[in-house]
Amino acid sequence: MFEENKTANEYLEIQLLLEAIYRKYGYDFREYSVAHTRRRLEYRRAREGMTNYSSMQHKVIHEPAFFEQLLLDLSINVTEMFRDPWFYQKVRELVFPHLQTYPFVKVWHAGCSAGQEVYSMAIMLEEALMRERTQLYATDFNEAILEKAKNGIYPMDVVRQYTTNYQAANGATSLSDYYTADYDSVIIKSQLKEKILFSPHNLATDGVFGEMHLIFCRNVLIYFNRELQNRVFNLFYESLVPGGFLCLGSKESLRFSDVASKFELVSEREKIYRKKREG
Ligand SMILES: C[S@@+](CC[C@H](N)C(=O)[O-])C[C@H]1O[C@@H](n2cnc3c(N)ncnc32)[C@H](O)[C@@H]1O
Numbered sequence: 001m002f003e004e005n006k007t008a009n010e011y012l013e014i015q016l017l018l019e020a021i022y023r024k025y026g027y028d029f030r031e032y033s034v035a036h037t038r039r040r041l042e043y044r045r046a047r048e049g050m051t052n053y054s055s056m057q058h059k060v061i062h063e064p065a066f067f068e069q070l071l072l073d074l075s076i077n078v079t080e081m082f083r084d085p086w087f088y089q090k091v092r093e094l095v096f097p098h099l100q101t102y103p104f105v106k107v108w109h110a111g112c113s114a115g116q117e118v119y120s121m122a123i124m125l126e127e128a129l130m131r132e133r134t135q136l137y138a139t140d141f142n143e144a145i146l147e148k149a150k151n152g153i154y155p156m157d158v159v160r161q162y163t164t165n166y167q168a169a170n171g172a173t174s175l176s177d178y179y180t181a182d183y184d185s186v187i188i189k190s191q192l193k194e195k196i197l198f199s200p201h202n203l204a205t206d207g208v209f210g211e212m213h214l215i216f217c218r219n220v221l222i223y224f225n226r227e228l229q230n231r232v233f234n235l236f237y238e239s240l241v242p243g244g245f246l247c248l249g250s251k252e253s254l255r256f257s258d259v260a261s262k263f264e265l266v267s268e269r270e271k272i273y274r275k276k277r278e279g
Pocket residue numbers: 075076077078079080083110111112113114117139140141142145201202203204205217218219220249
C-alpha cells in the first residue's frame with residue numbers, strides 16, 4: 001500500500017514537473033515515454049542530491065540554467081555520421097533513383113542532433129551529383145545542439161568510427177575529402193553546408209515544415225508515447241509530396257500507427273516508407 005502510494009505520488013510529481021516545464025518554457029515532454037522520462041529525471045535528481053521531483057519543479061521554475069541542463073538530460077543526442085551504414089546503402093539504392101526524377105528536391109532531417117546525419121546525406125548527394133539541386137532542412141528542438149550542428153566540428157577520436165561507417169556505406173572516395181583536420185578535431189568543409197538550412201522545430205508542438213520529397217526522423221520517436229508518435233506521423237504525412245519517402249530509425253515503425261495504410265513499405269529492415277499517391 002505504502003509502495004503503491006509512493007509510486008502514484010512520484011508519478012503525479014513528475015506530471016506536475018513536466019507541466020511546469022511546458023508552461024514556463026514551452027517544451028512539451030508530457031507525451032514522451034514515461035519510462036524514458038522517469039529514467040532521465042531520476043538521473044538528474046540523484047546527481048543534484050534532491051529528495052523528490054517537487055523540489056526539482058521549484059528549481060526548474062526559478063533557475064533557467066537548471067532547465068537548460070534538464071533539457072539536455074531529456075533529449076538524448078547520441079548520433080554518428082553514416083550511423084547504420086546499411087541504411088545509407090539502401091537510401092542510395094532505393095530512394096535516390098526516384099529523387100533523380102525531380103528537377104529540385106527537398107529533404108528534412110527532423111531531430112538532426114549535432115548534424116552528423118545531415119552531413120552524411122549531403123556527402124551522399126554530392127557523390128550522386130545531386131547536392132546542387134537539393135535543399136536540406138535540418139531541425140531540432142534543442143537550440144544548443146543545433147548550434148553544434150551548424151558549426152560541424154567533431155572530435156578527431158569519433159571520426160575514426162565515422163570513417164569506418166562511411167566505407168561500410170560504400171562511400172565513393174575518402175571521408176577526409178569532406179573535412180579539414182584541426183589538431184584534435186575536424187571541421188566539415190563549408191561547401192557541404194551550402195545547401196543546408198538549420199532551424200529550430202519542435203515535433204511535439206510545431207506544425208508542417210514544408211513540402212518534402214524525403215524526411216529522415218531517425219531515433220527520435222522511440223522517446224515518444226503512442227499519441228505523440230501519431231501526431232508526428234500525421235505531420236510527416238502532411239509534409240510529404242505524394243510518393244515522398246519517410247525514413248525512421250531501426251527500432252521505429254509506422255506499423256500500428258494512424259497513417260500505416262497511407263504508406264507503403266519500401267524496406268523493412270531499414271524502415272523506409274513511401275507515401276501512397278492516392279492518399
Ligand atoms: C538520438 S538523437 C537522433 C539524431 C539522429 N537523427 C540520428 O539518428 O543519429 C534524437 C534527437 O531528437 C531531438 N528531439 C527530441 N525531441 C524532439 C522534439 N520534440 N522535436 C524536435 N527534436 C527533438 C533531440 O534533441 C536529439 O537531438
